[in-house]
Amino acid sequence: MTRKVPVFPTLLVAAAVAAMLALGVWQLRRAEWKADLLARYGQAQAMSAEVPWPRSRAEAERNLFRWSGFACERVLEIRTTAADNAEGRGGVAQIARCALAEGGEGEVALGWSLPARPFAWTGGEVRGVVGPGGTFGAVLHAGTPAPGLEPLAPPDPADVPNNHLAYAGQWFFFALTALVIYLLALRRRWRGAALP
Numbered sequence: 089m090t091r092k093v094p095v096f097p098t099l100l101v102a103a104a105v106a107a108m109l110a111l112g113v114w115q116l117r118r119a120e121w122k123a124d125l126l127a128r129y130g131q132a133q134a135m136s137a138e139v140p141w142p143r144s145r146a147e148a149e150r151n152l153f154r155w156s157g158f159a160c161e162r163v164l165e166i167r168t169t170a171a172d173n174a175e176g177r178g179g180v181a182q183i184a185r186c187a188l189a190e191g192g193e194g195e196v197a198l199g200w201s202l203p204a205r206p207f208a209w210t211g212g213e214v215r216g217v218v219g220p221g222g223t224f225g226a227v228l229h230a231g232t233p234a235p236g237l238e239p240l241a242p243p244d245p246a247d248v249p250n251n252h253l254a255y256a257g258q259w260f261f262f263a264l265t266a267l268v269i270y271l272l273a274l275r276r277r278w279r280g281a282a283l284p
Contacts, residue, residue, distance in 0.1 A: 091278050101270045105263045112259035119252035129153045129245035141194055141228070142218065148226035153245055156228060157215035158194050160186035166209065173200035174239040181240055182207045183227060195222040197229045199237025209234050219243030 132153040141158040142148040164185045171181035181197045188194050196214045201207060216231040220243065233239050 091274075093274065097270075101266060105266055108259045108263035108266065112256045112263065115252045115256035115259060119250065119256065122248075122250040122252055126245050126248060126250060129248065133245065138215075139218075141188070142224075142226050143192060145225040148218065148220075148224065151218050152220055152226065153243060154218055155215070155231075156218045157213065158186070158196075158228065159189035159213050160184065160194070160196065160211035161189040162187040163209060163211050164193070166207065168203065171197070171200060172241045174241055176241065179203060182209070182234070182237060183222070184209055184211075185223065186211060193224065195224060195227045197227050197240055199230060199233030200240045201237055207234075207236065217243055220248065 129152055132151075135154060138155045138157065139151045141156050142151050164187055166182060166184050168180035168182060170178070172178055177200075179200050180203050182199055182201055183195055183197050185193060185195050196216070197219070198207075198209055198214075214228060214230050216229045218226050219229045221227050229240055229243050
């Protein structure tokens with residue numbers, strides 16, 4: 089007896105499996121890219137030369153974990169976000185969004201406090217480490233906290249996730265699962281066709 093393979097479902101499953109395998113390979117490449125990026129961030133931490141405050145997301149990515157600074161001419165907003173202090177205690181980071189003296193905007197994490205504590209800041213010169221996050225892709229973590237605040241835990245490249253190997257494994261697993269399910273469905277179909 090000839091075992092017939094349905095054309096359309098087979099093509100559909102083959103296309104899905106190929107797409108999942110391609111996504112898995114893409115995630116493997118992303119894992120290599122992220123590992124290189126994290127190594128570069130680690131090197132940036134050791135550099136003491138200050139860079140200009142980034143003006144775009146691309147500049148922000150290039151200058152993460154480097155020393156920088158800006159003049160906060162006018163405080164536009166102060167917000168809080170969950171953060172740890174330098175000793176690992178939970179609380180909030182006090183973050184100011186500033187109009188810069190040279191034009192544009194920037195954000196600075198001024199320091200750590202308990203959540204209910206009121207805080208005000210009028211601006212000025214700030215220096216510190218460029219960390220990821222914020223509205224503009226970078227937040228300056230002040231090297232010296234604003235008066236009344238405690239030092240924040242410094243930004244660390246180890247906190248940047250690199251989950252791409254796990255994602256690649258998931259895509260490969262999905263492809264294998266789809267293939268096994270389809271083969272089992274074919275086997276069941278063939279057994280049903282073989283019964284009198």
